[in-house]
Amino acid sequence: MFSNCQRIMLLFLVVIFGGNTCYSMEKEGYFVSLVGIEWQENTKIFRQPDGPFALIVFNDVYPVAGIIYYDIMGQPIKGAWKIDSRFWQEEEWADNITSFLWSPNGKYLFITTNQAYGTGNLYKLDLLQKKAEIIYPNKALFDKVGFTNAGYNTYIDSFNYSSRTIKVRVEFYKLKNLTNEPDKVLEETVKVE
Helix, strand or coil, X not given: CCCHHHHHHHHHHHHHHHHHHEECCCHHXXXXXXXXXXXXXXXXXXXXXXXCEEEEEXXXXXXXXXXXXXXXXXXXXXXXXXXXXXXXXXXXXXXXXXXXXXXXCCCXXXXXXXXXXXXXXXXXXXXXXXXEEXXXXXXXXXXXXXXXXXXXXXXXXXXXXXXXXEEEEEEEECCCCCCXXXXXXXXXXEECC
């Protein structure tokens, strides 16, 4: 999605302007919802609390995200990251994000997407290894819905720091017209590390 030159420029912007454009989060702020956010600028950077990563969100037609390894590596390779390749973005989890949560242990980023331009899923991103896994919704949840060929959007509604759980809401639509009210809404609690 980005050329090496664009990746280097992004990293440069994070390092140079990081203090002014980055959003730092306290314990209660590991979770961020992008629904209804007022965009004063075209790009927001959210630094990981107590970690080497940052999530950069571009507000184009819809919010598109990428992960930057912004800290000093101290070695040429760290996990799947290389000293000269510090940007990670995959279409399946990066397009049309609605919310995200940095795991308290710093190993994962949980990110949700809207199905209009994204996939509608909740992803668990292994930050060090650059691996993405769909963790919600699952087949059991679709069985509860009671209709097939459903369109859906997934959101993280809240994060409980003490119990390390997130409240996940999935809105299902019988037709793929996602501008109407959902036909069914299911909520579940998911444990995070």
